[in-house]
Amino acid sequence: MDHPSTEELPDVTPEVFVTKFSLVSIFLLAGAGSVAIACSSSTSDDSSPAGGAGGSSGSHTGGGAGSSSAGKGGTGGGTGGSASTQAGAGGEGGSAEPSTLYSRLGGHEGIAAALDSIVTEELKNPIIASYFSQQASSLHKPTRADIEECFTNFLGKAANGPELYPIKATSGYQCRDMATAHATLGIGSGTFDLFVMIAGEELTALGVLPDDVAAVASALNGSKPQIVTPSEPSGAQACHLPASCALPVVGEGGAPGDGGAGGAQ
């Protein structure tokens, strides 16, 4: 910003002009700064495309998700790694399969561990990651642990577990309903579908039974109307810049329309 020279301002004393103009500059900087700061923390509300609802049940410790970090949740690290330990892997051990989806997923702890793995995989995707990534910083609320704990309780409830919804996470963060948590994130239908697809891949890799993967996916899809912003592009691209909103829709399809939270058993 070029300040005019004081020689051009005969009717205004330099001191007054400088003071006024400095105030304006400060005001402008403050405004621009607030936009930058606010938008850079735009994922500080539950930012997972399908997460962020639910709450920590008083009957659970919440430790499974609460202790999560990016340093865990590996799937098959090394060669030939078995990835069937975290999500309860229905049928493991040769005994009769537990009769409910909730128990087959390993209950609260199994769901929490699976979600940690799912978030880890989602963060590798160039499109999905931008909705989650600020959770890599402990400075942002909700933290990754908060989101996973909220999400665990959401899925636990959807799988007919004893989880309650919505109540506070262990950290004190108040999990919110899906619509509120995702209202301003501008998540398109395609981005949501991509999220669910990656979640399904991870559950499959974890050894979850195909019907149970479909049941979880259906539970997630039940929340799609609350999460997706209808005006956003349907393709898998996220609307990060106005220009990208105009990209042609690829692979568009209707909403799966299957399932609803709570009906998965």
Place this chain on the structure above:
Amino acid sequence: MARSRLIRVSIYVASGLAALTLVGGLLHTPLGRPLLARMGVGCPVQAPPEDVERARLQSAHATQGTEASPAKPALGFVLDKMTMSDVEAWADHAHVSCEEMRSGTVLHCTKVPESALGGRTGGPVDELDLAFSPASKRLVNLATTQYGLDSDAATAQMSAVVAGLEQQLGRPTREAGKLSADYLASGPYRTAVVRYRFTDYQADVSTTNLPGHGIVVREHYMSARD
């Protein structure tokens, strides 16, 4: 005198603009965003590229293998080496339409012909996303999505991709689900997954029966180096 008035008006206009900017900023805060949403406007800015890359590397480290990769196949692209300019030159040459996203750290391309993808077969890729490290400016992550296949085509496509990877990388680190046309067609979200995990590189190939999208084949290749 006229100049003085002009200056005064300019200051008022600038102050007004500053106030509007401030209001705009406040509308993008956690408190203001619900109001923004009610006005039908979203906050379009997502996480900063540096945070996205940090999270990606954390995830890569959390799932990395124990050995270095003998190669880093990525559909003809060169991870950790190619720049945005290199990829844009490729797009120009191949007549591929791409759009920059996220402060120039992601290139989103659509309808990419197979001939442009390092000898890949199986038809065009509907979406190709290429992510660049904000620090090194090099290509570190790419993902493709191919929608609307039938189960036979998807099975053949994934089998071909996996066969190509096995030639360069050996046996996969992890295989899950079932790669067969009958299985994939048997219900929603039937999935086959093949994964490679090395200390410096990861690759994933998957096929999913995605309701509303037919059978979807995804490929994902990324550097796991810091």
